Amino acid sequence: QTFSNAFAGFGDNDKEPIQIEAQELQVEDKTNSATFSGDVLVSQGETRMKTQKLRVFYDGKADGGVQQRIMRLEANGRVYISSKDQTATGDEASFDMTRKIMVMTGQQVVLSQGPNVVVGNKLTINLETGKADLEAPRSGRVKVLIQPNSLNGQGTGTGN
Amino acid sequence: MGSAAGLGDVRRSVLIQRPLVGRAIPARQLLSSDAWEDVAGARLSRARGDARRHTTRVRILRILFPVLGVAVLAVMAGLIVLFNVLTSLGIGNVMLTTEGLVMDRPELSGHDGDRSYKVSAERAIQRITDPRIIDLETITAEIVMGEGERAAITANRGTYNNGAETLLLKDGIKLDWSGDYDAEFSSVEVDLKTGEVRTSDPLVVRSTQGDISAGKFTYDQDNGVVRFTDGIKMTLRPGATRMGAVDTEN
Numbered sequence: 001q002t003f004s005n006a007f008a009g010f011g012d013n014d015k016e017p018i019q020i021e022a023q024e025l026q027v028e029d030k031t032n033s034a035t036f037s038g039d040v041l042v043s044q045g046e047t048r049m050k051t052q053k054l055r056v057f058y059d060g061k062a063d064g065g066v067q068q069r070i071m072r073l074e075a076n077g078r079v080y081i082s083s084k085d086q087t088a089t090g091d092e093a094s095f096d097m098t099r100k101i102m103v104m105t106g107q108q109v110v111l112s113q114g115p116n117v118v119v120g121n122k123l124t125i126n127l128e129t130g131k132a133d134l135e136a137p138r139s140g141r142v143k144v145l146i147q148p149n150s151l152n153g154q155g156t157g158t159g160n
Numbered sequence: 161m162g163s164a165a166g167l168g169d170v171r172r173s174v175l176i177q178r179p180l181v182g183r184a185i186p187a188r189q190l191l192s193s194d195a196w197e198d199v200a201g202a203r204l205s206r207a208r209g210d211a212r213r214h215t216t217r218v219r220i221l222r223i224l225f226p227v228l229g230v231a232v233l234a235v236m237a238g239l240i241v242l243f244n245v246l247t248s249l250g251i252g253n254v255m256l257t258t259e260g261l262v263m264d265r266p267e268l269s270g271h272d273g274d275r276s277y278k279v280s281a282e283r284a285i286q287r288i289t290d291p292r293i294i295d296l297e298t299i300t301a302e303i304v305m306g307e308g309e310r311a312a313i314t315a316n317r318g319t320y321n322n323g324a325e326t327l328l329l330k331d332g333i334k335l336d337w338s339g340d341y342d343a344e345f346s347s348v349e350v351d352l353k354t355g356e357v358r359t360s361d362p363l364v365v366r367s368t369q370g371d372i373s374a375g376k377f378t379y380d381q382d383n384g385v386v387r388f389t390d391g392i393k394m395t396l397r398p399g400a401t402r403m404g405a406v407d408t409e410n
Contacts (some may be wrong), residue, residue, distance in 0.1 A: 018392040025372065029384030038391075 014018040016045040022054070033057050040075070046084050049095070052077025068096050079104060086113045087121055109134065115147040165263040165281045195328035241375075258280030259295075264293075268320060270352060276382075277352045279320060279327060292322040301327060304380055307354055311352070325352045341367040360390075370396040 023038020034056045042049040058073040074093040081088045081104070091106030104123040111118045111134055119138035120143075136142045250257075255262045266284040270277055281296035301313040311337075316327035327350040335343040346361040358378040365372045365388075375390025 018396040020392075020396070022392055023389070025374070025388040025392045025394065029386075088394040107256075 018042060018044040020054075031057075034057065042072070048080075049075065049093075050077035050078070050080040050081045072096055074118055079106075088112075088125075090121075090123065095127070101125070117143075117145045119143040257285075259285045260288045261291075266296075268294075268322075270325065272353070275304060275355055277301065277303045279352075281318075284320075294320045294322065296320055299327075299329060301329075301350070303350070303352070303355060309338050311338070311357070313348070315348075326350065327352055339364050357381075368397075372393060 020042050021041040025036050036053050036054040038050050040054045053076050055074040055104040059071050060071045063078040076092040079093040086108045088111045090109040092103040095102045102125045109123045118134050120134040122135045125132045129158050168300050182216040183304040218336035263284040267280040279301040282298040285295045287293045296318045299318045303311045315329040315333040320327050330347045343365040345359045345363045348359040350357050358374050363377050367390045372394045374392040379386045
């Protein structure tokens with residue numbers, strides 16, 4: 001397991017404010033959802049996410065506060081997530097905040113850390129532990145490119 | 161004097177009994193001397209003058225009174241119409257100025273079902289050209305949307321359109337939404353019938369856990385859709401819990 005838990009706590013970190021920029025935001029009380037669209041950029045601390053469309057589902061129970069419990073995020077359209085030295089790109093990504101799991105899918109899901117690149121078409125990251133599983137169910141083969149000396153240069157190399 | 165006295169007797173007795181205060185004219189002197197002719201002559205010409213003036217006056221009045229009556233009627237009808245337009249506006253005292261009909265501290269209200277609105281202002285000027293358009297100064301508006309959803313809006317200037325029941329506010333607008341958000345607009349248009357709020361100028365919406373700034377904003381109350389468009393920036397402070405609501409961390 002060669003990737004640091006850079007993604008640990010993404011979207012669940014309560015300390016730093018989250019900045020979201022987009023062309024449009026539509027909040028629908030009836031479906032308890034808010035849809036950001038048009039070059040959406042979400043940033044929190046060192047984590048960035050770029051996508052064309054981001055739907056946020058919150059549970060309607062909490063009363064009118066702007067940020068109720070967020071249950072699920074769905075991003076689609078050239079999704080790019082970067083955190084510390086890791087980036088992941090794909091077509092869609094969904095974050096299940098209750099189970100703290102992010103699943104990114106797409107023709108080509110590319111997970112890179114520094115010079116190392118792994119390509120598949122389904123990436124599952126446990127947001128709490130940062131454990132990342134990359135699968136390639138469609139093509140059946142995961143391509144991994146690891147630069148020889150890139151690992152030992154890394155203090156936090158192995159995830160927990 | 162018996163009641164059967166002839167016309168002459170009646171006229172003579174009237175003359176004698178004329179109540180000349182402090183100067184009694186002996187009946188005998190009136191009847192006999194030639195003074196009677198010139199006295200009667202003078203009185204005759206004066207009476208004829210009186211009569212002529214009287215008839216002209218009557219002729220004038222015969223035209224004047226009906227015209228006057230119609231005019232008064234018209235004014236009354238006009239006032240009634242004006243006032244029932246104004247009474248729906250609950251007007252304090254009313255002055256007519258060049259700008260239009262100026263009303264002090266008017267209150268407008270309306271409701272349908274559980275949704276109601278009340279708009280009050282320091283001054284309202286009803287345009288003479290179109291009485292449905294009323295310009296307002298220092299406005300406070302309260303819109304109740306039912307189930308605890310209320311919007312309180314204050315603004316320095318605005319225009320209330322009685323026909324379309326819309327309220328256009330400009331200049332220094334503050335909106336407080338059910339105590340959770342407050343918003344600052346440079347202009348906002350409120351459709352008082354459907355409760356839709358929209359603006360095409362930049363705005364900021366703030367609440368304890370986050371702020372949103374956007375170029376345009378529309379809130380469609382019927383199907384509960386809020387749209388911020390024309391570029392938005394949103395900051396969420398996840399740490400800031402709502403007053404009282406505990407953020408249960410699992």
